[in-house]
Amino acid sequence: MESVTPSQNNWLQKVWFSVRIPFLAIILALIVGAVVLLVSGSNPLEAYAQLFKGAFGSLKNFQRVLEKSTPLIFSGLAVALGFKAGLFNIGAQGQLLLGAIIAGFVGFSIKGLPSYVHIPLALLCGIVAGALYGAIPGLLKAFSGAHEVITTIMLNYIAINLTDYLSDGPWKDMSPGNIVSRLPAIEESAKIGTIGPVPIGFIVAVLIAFLIWFVINRTTFGFEINSVGLNPHASKYAGMRTKVLIIAALIVSGALAGLGGAVETQGVVGRYQPGFNAGIGFDGITVALLARNSPIAVIASSLLLGAMKGGANTMQFYANVPNEIIDIIQGTMLLFVTAEMVVRWVFKMRKRSETEITVTAGWGQR
Amino acid sequence: MISETVKRGPFSHINWKLWRSVILALLILAAILFFNARNPAETRAVLRSTLRYAVPLILGALCGIFCERAGIVNIGIEGQMLLSAFTSYMTNAWTGNLMFSLFVGMVTGSIVGLFLAFLSIKLKLNQVIGGTVINILAAGITGYFYQVGTTTKGKFASIPLGPLADIPIIGPLLFNNPPITYIAIVLVIVSQIVLFNTRWGLRTRAVGEHPRAADTLGVDVFKIRYLNVLIGGVMAGLAGAFLTLEGVGLFERGMTNGRGFIALAVMIFGKWNPISSAMAALFFGFANAMQTQLQFMGIQIAHQFVGMIPYLLTIIVVSGFVGRSRAPAAEGIPYEKE
Amino acid sequence: MDTLDLTNDKTTEATKMTGKETLILEARNIYKTFPGTIANADVSLELHRGEVLALLGENGAGKSTLMNVIYGLYTQDSGEIFLNGEPYSINNPHDAIAAGIGMVHQHFMLVPVFTVLENVMLGAETCRGPFLNKKAAEAKLRQLEKSFGLEVDPHAIIEELPVGLQQRVEILKALYRDVEILIMDEPTAVLTPQETEELFKIMRRLTERGVSIVFITHKLKEVLEIADRIIIMRRGHVVGSATPAETDEHGLASMMVGREVILEVDKLPAEPGDTVLEVKQLNVHDANQLHSVKDCSLSVRAGEVLGVAGVQGNGQSELVEAITGLRRYNSGEIWIDGKRMPQEKPRVLVENGMAHIPEDRQKHGLILQYPLTSNFVLCNYYREPYSRHGVLNAEAILKNADALIERFDVRTPSAETSAGDLSGGNQQKVIVGRELSRDVSLVIANQPTRGLDVGSIEYIHQTLIDMRDAGVGVLLVSSELDEIMSVSDRIAVMYRGEIVDVLDARDANREHIGLLMAGHA
Missing domain, CATH: 3.40.50.300 (P-loop containing nucleotide triphosphate hydrolases)
Structure with missing residues (x-):
């Protein structure tokens, strides 16, 4: 048999092939956003300019972008890892909330620890909280077949209620003058600092993204996760413990989200307060799908979303454009990147046989 | 006659399921009468609050039922409700015409429904993602276009239905309501009949369970799916309009506050069945009302725990711990003609 | 139905022999291609009133494609269909049903959670206004059951019935729509020999009443037993026709495969x-x-x-x-x-x-999106040399794939090709190679x-x-x-x-x- 050499395309072309759909989806979404701005009487160029300035106009702004990106990387990784295993983890939000509040609790309630103990301890507790909360839909799916989309949606709302209860009840900040429901500020020893303008949490997130990339692409565990995600039946035939893998994938996914919440509490907010983490878990879906589930690309898509979120306030202030334009752009981006057909149609591209993103079907099939 | 009839026990002619419901209903009625005798004002307050809480959930669940019975997963009910609440509110603010505002809300819901149907049926987009897109966009659009300080010229008032409204207990509860509540009650019954006793319903359920079988019998799968998602959209539109035109009377950013997802829970808990789902919604409404009531009586149960009930019960039901709830088999899977 | 005396001058030899002169359905020069394959090429067939026409061929010969064209599930690229001598265009199952064509699919087209009655009614509902008239429908169904001896409880839930009875429901569905032509796709695959005999009796009863049946199969014995005429297909072409009297198993088999078998x-x-x-x-x-x-x-x-x-x-x-x-x-x-x-x-x-060659190779044997390299190590990726300490060794995995591709003669552009891009036979070779190359x-x-x-x-x-x-x-x-x-x-x-x-x-x-x-x- 003759040996076939792999195609000799230059790498630039390859990179373009893998990023063109997300890239064009972003462009299209920005155009849609511009149309909305135009229709509502704003100047899109000015708005986008302010948005850009707000994100990158100063070192401080850029630091805020990195802060905003950090939890997005974690929740994006959580969702992407779920997708790899064929699971739609809508529950990153709930897992993140629990990670955030537990880290907040450990951060304020334990006193007198050196920071090299306190920081990792609080982070670890956040990870464990997220992991345990992720294990619930995993166990339910593995043993009763309950679809993870339903259970994680429900668990999100349970988590919201639970954290609201804790921050307005037993763990409430009772310091004089406080009327809002929130936890007390964490100890200095639990706070994660920055190196120059770069938050240490962001560095951790990037390292974790590379670690996840390695695990998924280079290890037997990653091989199993990918196999189960692509064809659970064949994986079972090949001797993989599919139920264990489903649970493991959701535990790791939950751990990532929980870590995201903990880093947010310890690195940015400084305490747990309801509402400060709203929507980050859902943003993870956009982040993961924009990155086409590649852990490395998750960093880039998180930075994009983080820049929009970080610049939004400046835009609102100077261009007088409501923050919510970001949501409109983000929703449109998610739509275009998943409805590839639209992008292909707009740009007259033909379909190439590339690996489809596999996400789970509805909950009818068991 | 056919000889091959299944052998049945001596009590098989009794419809146990029906009797169980009847007995349950009588028990509830007895309990209401008992409490009414002891404290009429409080009982009425609890029952009214139950119904008010339940109406948007019932309508949202009906949206889910029509979509999912036809095989389309809809987790965008929340967004549909929010957008409809917003448009009906804005229309009310501009025109002051409540009926027209209601109409605009229904149209909004159905347009969003059509959008979801287009994404799921034509583009074959993953339906969970489609719903997520709707939720994100709804939050964005309503937040973007809403201006703080807009005021409206009132909301729907109750319309007593003549002498019916004078019946003790039931009268003021069921026959003295604003219009959307009436519509919701009627829609539950109509939906039940449509789904289980009409040609349309039979075809809808077939399309949700085994679209290819329906297709081979000449049923237009795509048409059935489009129209059911559209019908569902109207229901979600009503639910949204209820919030701004009949319930709160105001619009706030993110005001649905998870109701669309509770509606989803209600639908699953009600096993994709209109009447059962309405009962589930009333039950959740009752739990909510009781919590408030107990607070007045000095018994503190954190409202967050009551708020968790629908979600917890749904997890229990989908996991099959108690009375397994089975979704339509073809749900979430785009239909492809060969 | 009143009799249609269409003494067509094109009446074939075979028709004269069976003595059935009424041509009811004719397909002329049907072409149907799918990306990469020609499923039907210049296929013609004639069906006469009250006969059992067997369509014989091995898997992939194009029998089901032809029937799906006639039933309106596929649209032919070219060619015409005549019904009672008139050209008739069938674009969807609706048209086919209106033309009196029914089909019993190989995989039953029944809604598992519906009752027998609901399945039978679906698409041809007996209604009063918009409401279902279940009483009238049940009466009609029971009438049919009685007259054809196809008894099933109308209120039984499909998924609780054994396959033999499910097949009856499929036939009843067709009868409920007053079929004149019934297509049966491999109906005996799921039946015991006794149930098969029973089915043949039912088919006889149907033909006595003027229903024409197209019987798709690859089983030679059954063809000889039940068919009035036989058409043999191979690789999308009609390669011959016969009557049971003229031929035997060996003759049919060699026509079906194209060489002595x-x-x-x-x-x-x-x-x-x-x-x-x-x-x-x-x-x-x-x-x-x-x-x-x-x-x-x-x-x-x-x-x-x-x-x-x-x-x-x-x-x-x-x-x-x-x-x-x-x-x-x-x-x-x-x-x-x-x-x-x-x-x-x-x-x-x-x-x-232990080595295992599963029944469904695409579902259980392979991960179609994976390259061959990964598919070849699906059972032993965790062992040396393919991995060490949980880290995969891409080089060893590639070497293994190259060796197996050569040894089992898998026709593939490269070891990195996705399993899904290979032909069925080559996919099976990948599984066989993986399973049998181990020490089993x-x-x-x-x-x-x-x-x-x-x-x-x-x-x-x-x-x-x-x-x-x-x-x-x-x-x-x-x-x-x-x-x-x-x-x-x-x-x-x-x-x-x-x-x-x-x-x-x-x-x-x-x-x-x-x-x-x-x-x-």
Whole structure:
């Protein structure tokens, strides 16, 4: 048999092939956003300019972008890892909330620890909280077949209620003058600092993204996760413990989200307060799908979303454009990147046989 | 006659399921009468609050039922409700015409429904993602276009239905309501009949369970799916309009506050069945009302725990711990003609 | 229906012989292509009132495609369909139903959670206004059941009925729509010999009343038994026609395959060695908690093929799943090479020398999106040299793939090609290569040739015999009696979850096994 050499395309072309759909989806979404701005009487160029300035106009702004990106990387990784295993983890939000509040609790309630103990301890507790909360839909799916989309949606709302209860009840900040429901500020020893303008949490997130990339692409565990995600039946035939893998994938996914919440509490907010983490878990879906589930690309898509979120306030202030334009752009981006057909149609591209993103079907099939 | 009839026990002619419901209903009625005798004002307050809480959930669940019975997963009910609440509110603010505002809300819901149907049926987009897109966009659009300080010229008032409204207990509860509540009650019954006793319903359920079988019998799968998602959209539109035109009377950013997802829970808990789902919604409404009531009586149960009930019960039901709830088999899977 | 005297001047020889002059359906020069394949090329056929026309061909010959064109599920690229002599365009099933055409699909088109009545009504509802008139529909259904002797409880839920009755419902569905033409796609695949006889009686009853039947099959004996005329298809073409009187099995087989077919497999007598697989008193419940394997005991020795015969659905799948560790069994023991095997641990079984060729290669055998490299190590990726300390070794994996591609002659552009891009035969080679390249002592092959063309079937049979000759024990499960008869050394017959008898293949005859398969011990 003759040996076939792999195609000799230059790498630039390859990179373009893998990023063109997300890239064009972003462009299209920005155009849609511009149309909305135009229709509502704003100047899109000015708005986008302010948005850009707000994100990158100063070192401080850029630091805020990195802060905003950090939890997005974690929740994006959580969702992407779920997708790899064929699971739609809508529950990153709930897992993140629990990670955030537990880290907040450990951060304020334990006193007198050196920071090299306190920081990792609080982070670890956040990870464990997220992991345990992720294990619930995993166990339910593995043993009763309950679809993870339903259970994680429900668990999100349970988590919201639970954290609201804790921050307005037993763990409430009772310091004089406080009327809002929130936890007390964490100890200095639990706070994660920055190196120059770069938050240490962001560095951790990037390292974790590379670690996840390695695990998924280079290890037997990653091989199993990918196999189960692509064809659970064949994986079972090949001797993989599919139920264990489903649970493991959701535990790791939950751990990532929980870590995201903990880093947010310890690195940015400084305490747990309801509402400060709203929507980050859902943003993870956009982040993961924009990155086409590649852990490395998750960093880039998180930075994009983080820049929009970080610049939004400046835009609102100077261009007088409501923050919510970001949501409109983000929703449109998610739509275009998943409805590839639209992008292909707009740009007259033909379909190439590339690996489809596999996400789970509805909950009818068991 | 056919000889091959299944052998049945001596009590098989009794419809146990029906009797169980009847007995349950009588028990509830007895309990209401008992409490009414002891404290009429409080009982009425609890029952009214139950119904008010339940109406948007019932309508949202009906949206889910029509979509999912036809095989389309809809987790965008929340967004549909929010957008409809917003448009009906804005229309009310501009025109002051409540009926027209209601109409605009229904149209909004159905347009969003059509959008979801287009994404799921034509583009074959993953339906969970489609719903997520709707939720994100709804939050964005309503937040973007809403201006703080807009005021409206009132909301729907109750319309007593003549002498019916004078019946003790039931009268003021069921026959003295604003219009959307009436519509919701009627829609539950109509939906039940449509789904289980009409040609349309039979075809809808077939399309949700085994679209290819329906297709081979000449049923237009795509048409059935489009129209059911559209019908569902109207229901979600009503639910949204209820919030701004009949319930709160105001619009706030993110005001649905998870109701669309509770509606989803209600639908699953009600096993994709209109009447059962309405009962589930009333039950959740009752739990909510009781919590408030107990607070007045000095018994503190954190409202967050009551708020968790629908979600917890749904997890229990989908996991099959108690009375397994089975979704339509073809749900979430785009239909492809060969 | 009043009689349509269309004495067509094109009436064929065969029609004159069967004495049925009324042409009811005609397809002329049908072409239908799918990306990469020509499914129908210049296919024509004629169907006369009240006849059974058999459409014979092997898997992939284009029979089902042709029928799906006639039923409106596919649209032909070119060609015409005539109904009662008039051109008739059928664009969807609706048109077909309106034209009096009904179809019993190979995979039943029944809504599992609906009642019989609801399934029968669907699409042709008896209504009063918008409301279903279930009473009237039931009366009509019962009337039909009575007059055709097809009794089913109208209120039974489909998923609770056995397949034989489900098939009746399919036929009733067609009758409810007043069919004149009934297409039956492989209707006997799921039936016992007795049920098949019963079906043939029903088909006779239908034709007596003027219904014309197109009977799609690849089973030669059945064709000779029931058909009035036979049309043979091969690779999308009609290659011949015959009547049962003119031909026999060998004649049909060579037309079907295009060359002389040896219906027997060449092999030397077996030289059995030690027992490699021992199944003792196995009891298995299926997904619906039905007792599907009952007190099953069997043993396979090195160097022999044990065939498990039986009509599909008699517990064979559950038996195989239990043996291969994919399903829990309720009681019993499984021993491989003298070692007791644990419950539900496929990996332990693989490590103890078991190879498994599954029934559904695309669903169970391969990960279609994966390149061949990954598919070749699907069972042993975690062992050295393919990985060390949990980290994969891409180089070793690639080397392995290259070696196997060469050894098993897999036709592929490269080792990095996705399994899904290969042809069915080559996919099967990948599975065979992966499973048999390991150090195995036992091969479990479940319906290994289903859906394959004759060339690939011969390849698989030869490979199994080669493994046997190399001293491997082979357990072959198949519902094709011919396959069992030609490959096995010993034959176990399964009926309703029990092994009713084990015979030496040399003493076995078809009739006897057929009776055992039907439960006549």
